[in-house]
Amino acid sequence: DTGVSQDPRHKITKRGQNVTFRCDPIxxxxxxxxxxxxxxxxxxxxxxxxNEAQLEKSRLLSDRFSAERPKGSFSTLEIQxxxxxxxxMYLCASSLQTGTGYSxxxxxxFFGEGSRLTVL
Amino acid sequence: xxxxxxxxxxxxxxxGDNSIINCAYSNSASDYFIWYKxxxxxxxxxxxxxxxNMDKRQGQRVTVLLNKTVKHLSLQIAATQPGDSAVYxxxxxxxxxxxxxxxxxxxxxxxx
Numbered sequence: 001d002t003g004v005s006q007d008p009r010h011k012i013t014k015r016g017q018n019v020t021f022r023c024d025p026i027x028x029x030x031x032x033x034x035x036x037x038x039x040x041x042x043x044x045x046x047x048x049x050x051n052e053a054q055l056e057k058s059r060l061l062s063d064r065f066s067a068e069r070p071k072g073s074f075s076t077l078e079i080q081x082x083x084x085x086x087x088x089m090y091l092c093a094s095s096l097q098t099g100t101g102y103s104x105x106x107x108x109x110f111f112g113e114g115s116r117l118t119v120l
Numbered sequence: 121x122x123x124x125x126x127x128x129x130x131x132x133x134x135x136g137d138n139s140i141i142n143c144a145y146s147n148s149a150s151d152y153f154i155w156y157k158x159x160x161x162x163x164x165x166x167x168x169x170x171x172x173n174m175d176k177r178q179g180q181r182v183t184v185l186l187n188k189t190v191k192h193l194s195l196q197i198a199a200t201q202p203g204d205s206a207v208y209x210x211x212x213x214x215x216x217x218x219x220x221x222x223x224x225x226x227x228x229x230x231x232x
Contacts, residue, residue, distance in 0.1 A: 042209045042222030043164065056219065091163050109220060111163030
């Protein structure tokens with residue numbers, strides 16, 4: 001399978017613990033996105049990378065959240081001191097941007113199946 | 121703030137009928153609009169997109185219509201099948217910013 005993979009698929013943790021999610025994008029994709037999705041809602045943008053550079057972070061991403069993409073390939077999303085409000089599905093997506101301007105962005109993101117976090 | 125939203129949170133259609141899912145947006149700076157389908161337990165899957173210089177685009181069994189005057193987007197699914205049952209999200213993007221913003225979703229249920 002050459003799609004976007006995420007690990008773990010499910011994580012149950014106690015409040016206050018740290019958790020880390022991993023995303024392996026489609027290999028030739030230079031962009032990687034993290035979204036958070038709660039039940040019945042659309043995915044909410046958290047952050048994205050162009051190769052290894054983190055270019056934007058949402059205001060939703062508190063200082064307890066950190067994301068890295070050290071070699072421009074896989075990415076990790078760490079949540080420190082988890083809170084019950086962090087319970088959600090964390091989605092990773094990747095895309096290939098081949099240029100600049102209008103033609104470069106098609107909106108076609110390739111999503112993984114997500115990592116579901118439950119904080120007790 | 122500016123957002124993308126949906127008029128109908130749920131929609132039930134008879135198998136074989138056409139489905140229409142509507143979406144309102146408010147960000148006039150968006151350059152393109154996208155429809156995603158999300159099945160239970162899976163990540164969203166791209167269906168079709170349309171750029172702001174177009175008002176209609178057709179794919180396989182799907183058509184997206186864009187009305188910039190009233191900031192309205194719709195997804196039409198022809199001959200709806202049970203496999204079309206899912207949550208559908210409209211989303212918007214722009215060359216001015218590099219993220220795709222999703223709306224809250226419409227659940228489509230196909231009655232056999």
